[in-house]
Each structure stands twice: as C-alpha cells, then as structure tokens.
C-alpha cells in the first residue's frame with residue numbers, strides 16, 4: 001500500500017535520542033555522513049555499524065521499521081553493487097567469457113553498498129526520532145546566520161514544515177481516490193506504459209484539485225490567525241541546549257576521533 | 267446475497283499504532299434488503315463496507331457475494347465491482363472528467379460496454395439521481411454545487427448497475443434540502459431497481475425510516491443487529507456506545523414521560539403524527 005512509505009517518517013517515542021536538541025541532531029548527522037567517507041577498511045565499518053546499532057538500541061525504534069526505509073532504494077544499491085563488482089580492474093577472481101569479478105571490485109562493491117546503506121539508515125534515524133516540526137525548527141535556527149546574506153530562513157523552514165505536514169495527508173487522499181476509482185472499475189495495475197499513464201488521469205485530476213483546495217484553505221486559516229511571515233515571531237517551545245545535548249556532542253567528538261585514529265594508526 | 271464470516275481488518279499491522287478497525291464480524295444480507303449501518307465515529311463502518319467489493323482485503327475471515335468467495339485471490343475483481351457498487355464518503359472528490367456525461371460514463375466504460383449501452387445507462391442514471399440531462403450533461407462537474415456534485419458521483423456508480431448498492435454517509439455535510447433530495451433519491455432507486463442497499467449513516471431518523479435491518483458497530487465489533495423496532499428500543503445500550511435515537515422516538519419518550527405513552531415503538535415522523543392525531547385529534551380523545 002502507498003501508506004507504507006517510511007522515508008522521512010517519524011516514529012513516536014520518548015527515548016533520549018528523541019529528546020535531543022534537533023539542531024544538534026542535524027549537525028551530528030552531518031558529521032556522521034562525513035565520517036562514512038573517512039573510513040576505508042574493515043575495522044572502520046565495524047566501528048560505524050556498532051555506533052549505529054548502539055544509537056538504534058537507545059532510540060528503541062524497531063529495526064524492522066528502520067529497514068523498511070531501505071526498500072525503495074534497494075534497486076539503486078544493487079545496481080551500484082553489481083556495477084562496481086564488474087567494472088573495477090584488478091586481480092581476477094572469477095571469469096566467464098567477458099564478465100569478470102576482481103578482488104578489488106568485490107571489496108569496492110561491498111564497501112560502497114555498505115556506505116549507502118549506512119548513509120540511509122543514519123539519516124532515517126534523524127527523521128525517525130525527530131518530529132517534523134522540531135526538524136524544521138532546527139533547520140530554521142541553523143540557517144539564521146545566513147539571513148544577513150538575504151536567505152529567507154523562516155520562510156524556507158515554514159515551506160518545509162507545510163510540505164512535511166501534508167505528505168501524509170496527500171498520501172491518504174491518493175489512497176482514498178484510488179479506492180474510489182477502483183470501485184468504478186478503474187485499473188491501475190495492468191496494461192502497457194501508455195495505458196497505465198492514461199489510467200492515472202482519474203487519480204491525478206482529483207488529487208491536484210484536492211491539493212489546491214487544501215492549499216487555499218490552509219492559506220486562509222493562516223491569515224485568519226494573523227500569520228504574516230517571520231519578522232518578530234517568537235516560539236512557544238524555544239529550542240534549548242541541555243546537558244544531554246552536551247553529552248551527545250562529546251560522544252560524537254569521541255566517535256570522530258576514534259575513526260580518524262583508526263585510519264591513521266591501523 | 268452477501269455473507270460475511272469472521273471478518274477482521276487491522277490497519278498498520280505490526281506497528282506501534284496498529285488499529286483493529288473491524289473485529290470478527292459476521293452477518294448475512296439477503297437480496298433486496300435495505301440494511302442500515304450505524305456506529306460512532308471510528309467504529310469501523312467505512313472499513314467494513316470497503317471489504318464488500320474487494321477494495322480492502324481482510325486480515326482474516328471470508329466474504330461471499332452470491333456464493334463467489336471474493337476474498338479468494340483467484341476471484342476476478344471486475345466481476346465483483348459489477349455486482350457491488352460502492353459510493354464512498356464525500357464521493358464528489360473523485361470527479362475528474364471534463365463533462366458530467368463523461369464522468370458518469372467512466373464506470374460503465376470500464377465494464378467494457380458498447381457506446382450505445384453506455385449512453386443509455388448514463389441517461390438512466392442521471393434521471394435516477396434527478397440531474398437533468400439537457401442542462402448538465404455537457405457542463406464541467408467542477409462547476410456544480412456540492413449537492414449536485416454528490417449526485418453526479420452517485421450516478422457514476424449507479425450507471426454500473428450493481429445489484430448491491432452501498433452508500434457511505436451519502437448526505438454528510440449537505441443542507442436539509444439536499445439531504446432530503448438524496449434520501450428521496452435512494453428510496454426511488456430502491457423502488458425502481460429492487461437493489462439491495464446498504465446505507466451507512468449517522469442520521470438515526472433516516473436509518474429508522476428506511477432500513478429493514480440495522481447493524482450497530484462499536485469499536486470494530488458488530489454490537490447488535492435487528493429490525494429498527496428492536497435496535498432502537500434499547501435506549502440505554504445505544505447511548506452507552508455513543509449513539510442516539512431517531513428524533514421521533516425521542517419525542518415519543520418525552521411524551522411517555524408526561525404520561526402519554528404509545529403502545530408500540532415510534533420510529534418515524536409519520537408514525538408519531540399518526541399517534542398524536544389518534545390521541546389528540548378530532549377522532550380521538552385525550553387520555
């Protein structure tokens with residue numbers, strides 16, 4: 001079903017990870033992504049997998065739920081895996097006609113696939129444990145310094161908030177319209193490309209009409225509550241940097257330190 | 267005939283927020299019956315009826331339509347959609363064609379009917395929902411009023427000529443006149459086609475007036491089933507699960523409290539008027 005898409009979804013919970021300051025979580029995630037490119041060898045990957053496993057355990061997000069986020073990108077991962085395996089020159093391990101697998105290729109392929117998987121799991125940890133509203137609050141706050149350069153930080157964050165807020169609504173709408181058209185005998189699943197594209201019209205037209213209706217209603221509701229952009233707005237729940245955030249920063253620093261040490265020393 | 271056996275449907279199975287929307291429900295609907303389904307918000311009415319034409323698949327349990335097991339994977343869904351027509355809550359949001367005519371023709375065309383047959387059915391359906399062909403056939407469905415849109419959407423399902431017509435709160439959000447229009451339309455469709463009709467509604471008055479049999483849903487379970495005269499006799503039970511009485515029945519209760527009780531349960535406005543006329547009118551005498 002269309003509702004199974006988990007990318008960017010929030011998994012409700014009350015763990016320490018859930019409670020951390022979103023600004024810090026965003027920055028830590030960036031460091032984490034960078035760290036994926038520091039390491040080169042087996043022990044480095046072991047360290048990262050351990051770190052991710054530890055954070056997942058603390059956050060209490062079910063592993064099954066996290067792995068579901070990988071499903072949509074599995075094809076890309078497989079593709080890079082196969083391509084790397086076959087295209088890297090080096091010592092030949094196995095050969096059949098013009099297809100050859102090299103030792104270097106195999107290493108490359110495994111490492112790259114692992115990197116991609118860790119990248120997605122790491123960033124879904126951020127979205128799974130952070131409410132969309134907090135996430136955009138964090139982004140807005142982090143973008144504030146760029147306001148002087150003319151970057152509309154608040155407006156960008158508001159746009160993101162609204163977009164995130166309406167993803168589930170639009171998915172629900174899609175689901176409903178699809179069912180209603182199926183009840184009228186519409187068939188979204190069979191036929192050639194052209195036929196399938198045509199079959200989408202009864203879905204897309206009502207969806208767009210609905211999206212515009214929702215947008216208009218939202219704009220009116222916001223104006224009715226005197227929304228007029230970011231100037232002089234204060235927050236009900238201002239972001240606060242707490243002790244647990246400091247601990248997280250220290251842990252991240254230690255993590256990066258260990259990874260660099262591992263690379264330099266081993 | 268529709269037979270439902272131990273139907274259970276769980277949304278978001280296995281997740282922290284899974285909901286058992288329909289819980290071990292069994293019932294039978296005879297041909298030509300008028301079934302009313304009531305239940306509080308979120309009691310699983312919409313989920314239940316979406317199983318009856320195979321739009322939703324149950325987590326467990328079986329459904330038979332005319333002895334075809336529709337929960338069987340091999341069953342052709344097109345056959346079932348032809349037999350069981352489903353009008354969703356707020357059906358006007360499914361309109362998409364350039365003209366009213368084309369929109370109503372969408373369903374019959376999907377059934378693979380000839381152009382002549384489609385044309386005939388569209389005209390017939392428009393007459394049944396009381397939308398004038400000459401005036402509206404070539405108009406855009408997006409230009410119509412809410413009530414008109416709703417009727418066009420209903421026509422789109424009727425034009426498929428299902429033997430069973432299921433309507434999910436067809437009069438929700440309409441003004442009193444549009445509401446009455448829709449109800450009259452349903453009675454009319456029943457009279458002319460002899461269809462089995464399943465009506466989901468929060469309006470107890472409508473249910474009491476139209477149904478042969480009332481199903482009461484509560485937290486996914488079928489809490490009670492019977493003719494309106496039985497279901498609406500148990501006031502305490504209904505109020506306990508967040509439901510009320512038909513207005514006429516409620517009125518009769520007030521009258522009874524003032525010492526003017528009727529012998530039989532009163533369900534509709536006509537019955538109430540008859541009772542009052544008999545008791546206080548020129549023919550009768552005050553008790």
Ligand SMILES: Nc1ncnc2c1ncn2[C@@H]1O[C@H](COP(=O)(O)OP(=O)(O)OP(=O)(O)O)[C@@H](O)[C@H]1O
Pocket residue numbers: 277278285286287305306307308309310311312313314
């Ligand atoms: N697509 C869905 N995904 C997840 N949960 C759902 C979905 N649809 C309904 N539910 C849940 O299932 C339960 C039953 O919903 P359903 O729509 O069947 O109720 P209903 O009786 O039709 O209510 P209403 O009178 O408001 O229309 C509710 O708790 C609802 O939150």
Ligand SMILES: [Mg+2]
Pocket residue numbers: 311312313355434
């Ligand atoms: Mg409903």
